[in-house]
Amino acid sequence: MPSDHLTRRSLLQGSAAVAAAAPTLASAGAATARPTAKGETGMIPVELTVNGREVHLQLDPRTTLLDALREHLHLTGTKKGCDQGQCGACTVIVEGRRINSCLTLAVMHDGDTVTTIEGLGTADKLHPMQRAFITHDGYQCGYCTPGQICSAVAVLEEIAAGVPSHVTDDLDRVALSDRELRERMSGNICRCAAYPNIIAAMNEVAGEKKA
Amino acid sequence: MKPFTYSRATSVADAAKTAAAMQGARFIAGGTNLLDLMKLQIETPTHLIDVNHLGLDRIEPTPEGGLRIGALVRNTDLAADKTVRRDYGVLSRALLAGASGQLRNKATTAGNLLQRTRCPYFYDTNMPCNKRKPGSGCGAIGGISRSLAILGVSDACIAQHPSDMAVAMRLLDAQVETVGADGVARAIPIADFHTLPGDTPHIESALKNGEIITSVTLPKPIGGTHVYRKVRDRASYAFALVSVAAVFGKDGGGRFAFGGIGAKPWRTPAADAAASSGAKAVAEAALSGARTTYHNAFKKTLVERTLASLYRQKEARS
Ligand SMILES: Cc1cc2nc3c(=O)[nH]c(=O)nc-3n(C[C@H](O)[C@H](O)[C@H](O)COP(=O)(O)OP(=O)(O)OC[C@H]3O[C@@H](n4cnc5c(N)ncnc54)[C@H](O)[C@@H]3O)c2cc1C
Ligand code: SF4
Ligand code: FES
Ligand code: FES
Numbered sequence: 001m002p003s004d005h006l007t008r009r010s011l012l013q014g015s016a017a018v019a020a021a022a023p024t025l026a027s028a029g030a031a032t033a034r035p036t037a038k039g040e041t042g043m044i045p046v047e048l049t050v051n052g053r054e055v056h057l058q059l060d061p062r063t064t065l066l067d068a069l070r071e072h073l074h075l076t077g078t079k080k081g082c083d084q085g086q087c088g089a090c091t092v093i094v095e096g097r098r099i100n101s102c103l104t105l106a107v108m109h110d111g112d113t114v115t116t117i118e119g120l121g122t123a124d125k126l127h128p129m130q131r132a133f134i135t136h137d138g139y140q141c142g143y144c145t146p147g148q149i150c151s152a153v154a155v156l157e158e159i160a161a162g163v164p165s166h167v168t169d170d171l172d173r174v175a176l177s178d179r180e181l182r183e184r185m186s187g188n189i190c191r192c193a194a195y196p197n198i199i200a201a202m203n204e205v206a207g208e209k210k211a
Numbered sequence: 212m213k214p215f216t217y218s219r220a221t222s223v224a225d226a227a228k229t230a231a232a233m234q235g236a237r238f239i240a241g242g243t244n245l246l247d248l249m250k251l252q253i254e255t256p257t258h259l260i261d262v263n264h265l266g267l268d269r270i271e272p273t274p275e276g277g278l279r280i281g282a283l284v285r286n287t288d289l290a291a292d293k294t295v296r297r298d299y300g301v302l303s304r305a306l307l308a309g310a311s312g313q314l315r316n317k318a319t320t321a322g323n324l325l326q327r328t329r330c331p332y333f334y335d336t337n338m339p340c341n342k343r344k345p346g347s348g349c350g351a352i353g354g355i356s357r358s359l360a361i362l363g364v365s366d367a368c369i370a371q372h373p374s375d376m377a378v379a380m381r382l383l384d385a386q387v388e389t390v391g392a393d394g395v396a397r398a399i400p401i402a403d404f405h406t407l408p409g410d411t412p413h414i415e416s417a418l419k420n421g422e423i424i425t426s427v428t429l430p431k432p433i434g435g436t437h438v439y440r441k442v443r444d445r446a447s448y449a450f451a452l453v454s455v456a457a458v459f460g461k462d463g464g465g466r467f468a469f470g471g472i473g474a475k476p477w478r479t480p481a482a483d484a485a486a487s488s489g490a491k492a493v494a495e496a497a498l499s500g501a502r503t504t505y506h507n508a509f510k511k512t513l514v515e516r517t518l519a520s521l522y523r524q525k526e527a528r529s
Contacts, residue, residue: 044217061217061259064246084247085314097287097316103243104317107217108261151313158312163291166307166447171296186447187311 046110050075051119061107066090068106069116077117077146081189088188091147091154092116098154100187117146120153128208129153132201140192148188152202155184156209176206212249219261223425224394226260231392231421238262238423240283241317243310244326251336253343267425270294276431279388282321282424286376287312289320299429300437301456305379305470308441311448321424324377324387324404325416328370329450330359341367342412357506358452363474364502368412372405372475373450379439381476382456382468386428392421398428405475435460436525440517441470453513459525463487467518469497472510490518 043058050073057072066083069075069092081089083102090102093115121127129149132138139145159180164171167183174180181199190198220226220238230236235257239245248254267281270292278294289295290306310318332338332350339348351359351369360371386398399417406414418424435458443449454470465486469477481496494515501511 042214042216061215062212083250085243085311088311088313091313098313099317100243100313103241103246103314105217105239105242105246105259108239108242108263155312163287164296164303164307165312166304168307171300171303183447184312186445187313 044107044110046106048106048109048111049113051115057106059106061105063106064102065092065094065104065106065109065114066101069101069114075116075118078150079143079146081144081147086189087144087147088151089144089147091150091188093150093154096157098151115150117149120149127153128205129201132204133198136197136201136204137194138198138201139190139194144188144190144192144194148185148190148194148198151185151188152198152205155181156202156206158184159206160209176203178203212246213252213255213257215256216258217261218258219264223265223267223390223423226262226265227390227392227394227421227423229421230260230423233258236260238321240319240322241285241314242322243314243317244322248327251334253334253336262423273428278429280320280427280429282426283319286310286315286318286320286323289376290315298432299379299383301382301439301458302376302379302429304437304439305375305441305454305456308439308451308454309375320376320427323374324380324424324427325418326374327415329373330370331355333370342370342408345411345413352504355506356504358450358471359504359507360474361472361501361503361507361510362469362477362498363407365408365410365412365474367410368408368474369502369504370408370412370474371471372473373470374476375439375441375451375454375470377401377405377476378454378456378468378470380427380429381478382458382466383429383433385430387424388426388428389418389422389424391419396425401427401476402478407474433458433460435465436528438521438524440521442513442517453510453517455514455517455521457518457521459486465493467493467497469514472501472514490515490522494518 044061046057046059048055066080069078078092079089081087085100085103090100091098092101095112121130129152159174159176162174164174165180165183167179168174178199181202237256237259239259239261267283269281270284271279273279286306290303296303330351333340333343338350341349349368359369380401385401387404388398390396404417437458439456441451441454443451451471453472456468457465459465466483479497482493485492485496498511
């Protein structure tokens with residue numbers, strides 16, 4: 001099995017296996033996949049626009065968008081927490097919408113535009129949401145933070161677009177409130193429980209937007 | 212994940228034909244349920260047919276005054292649709308009570324209907340499960356069954372249907388429109404779409420081999436006050452222990468559908484008929500034939516209390 005098919009489970013099976021496999025991850029993009037049932041190599045060309053850059057990949061169809069970003073494009077800002085849609089650490093913005101990159105295949109996104117935390121801003125030129133997270137201490141260990149920030153940016157756009165949520169009283173009147181922000185951010189778990197500070201950061205950015 | 216090949220379908224007919232012709236082929240829409248199960252090798256398709264590019268993502272009025280919802284309409288878009296918000300509020304509410312913002316951006320109408328159970332033993336491949344491996348037994352019966360179903364269950368399987376959206380669809384008498392491998396289209400009433408476990412819990416819907424869902428239609432709006440109440444272990448981002456979808460009419464009548472308690476989205480004519488008699492009567496009618504375990508017997512009480520809270524909410528509004 002080529003190294004780009006490491007699953008979280010096989011990673012967890014032992015640190016020795018991890019140590020042995022990790023160095024080969026870098027060349028995973030070039031590896032040839034084991035022939036599939038039909039006798040083809042099984043590799044599929046995938047073209048993405050990631051953070052404004054066009055990239056061409058040859059991928060085993062099993063590669064999730066998350067693994068394509070991390071293991072093939074080395075954009076390791078996006079994190080893998082649960083790998084099953086339950087934590088939000090892998091949140092990226094695809095075609096303008098936030099999604100869990102662990103629960104979608106890269107081949108399904110051929111031709112799509114992807115924004116990751118690396119594309120929102122840089123250390124020299126922070127995105128307002130990144131700056132607000134720093135100002136308000138919106139993280140401790142930082143593992144969930146890239147997903148939180150991608151989600152937070154998209155949430156403000158969803159509210160602006162009038163997309164209702166579970167806590168919206170009148171489905172036709174969507175307004176910003178702490179309650180709305182909390183509900184909309186429920187797909188991003190933070191083990192360090194930075195939640196109140198994340199809400200403060202989002203409120204600041206929302207306020208700046210309005211002003 | 213087991214290796215598989217992948218193709219993008221070019222037409223509905225082609226997708227259905229390919230799916231029927233290739234053993235082990237499956238459609239993939241949002242992928243949020245299928246991929247999760249493939250990672251655990253609970254689902255092991257050998258070929259994936261991507262149905263995302265078939266133009267099935269529109270919501271449009273039907274000549275009968277209802278609404279046709281494309282199979283690939285995302286849960287977010289369906290919940291936010293102006294007509295759905297205005298005329299089918301219970302559907303918006305049910306969708307918004309499910310999963311997370313990220314997941315709803317991917318999850319589709321068809322995929323949501325066909326999502327598989329959240330029975331913990333179905334997910335644990337070390338345990339017996341008749342649904343996952345026919346004939347292997349049921350880990351949940353006699354196991355920890357707190358989340359599982361109390362209606363429509365069998366000796367082979369007591370799994371609950373996990374969808375919120377499907378409960379509202381059941382309430383609204385939706386029809387599932389499909390195209391078969393032979394190219395023939397048909398409409399399946401939602402009441403007949405999901406099947407009960409019986410001796411064959413691995414069969415979960417009326418779909419035939421290769422049959423693809425193209426849309427779900429809603430009859431014309433029924434008015435009334437639309438509510439959806441979901442009771443769960445967390446305030447957000449958790450599956451239902453019990454959920455109730457209801458539409459209350461001005462005349463004191465109403466209709467009810469239930470999630471979290473049935474092997475499929477649950478609705479009985481007797482419960483609707485009891486609407487004017489209040490929560491207790493509705494609960495009694497809906498729960499007729501319920502079969503509980505030590506762990507999930509609380510769901511009966513929870514159904515009645517959830518209904519009572521909905522009645523109070525309705526009265527407070529009127
Ligand atoms: C962490 C988490 C929490 C969740 N919480 C909730 C919740 O609270 N409430 C809730 O209701 N749901 C919840 N979900 C489930 C979610 O709603 C489903 O995963 C989603 O709706 C499935 O849609 P999809 O388009 O991604 O389906 P896919 O995963 O693409 O497909 C699911 C199934 O449908 C079949 N299929 C897809 N399209 C078609 C078609 N057009 N014709 C025929 N067959 C088709 C596929 O072959 C597959 O078998 C949760 C999921 C996760 C991961
Ligand atoms: S209840 Fe159904 S899904 Fe759960 S273990 Fe038993 S057979 Fe499997
Ligand atoms: S890694 Fe994708 S949701 Fe947890
Ligand atoms: S900052 Fe540590 S998990 Fe969120």
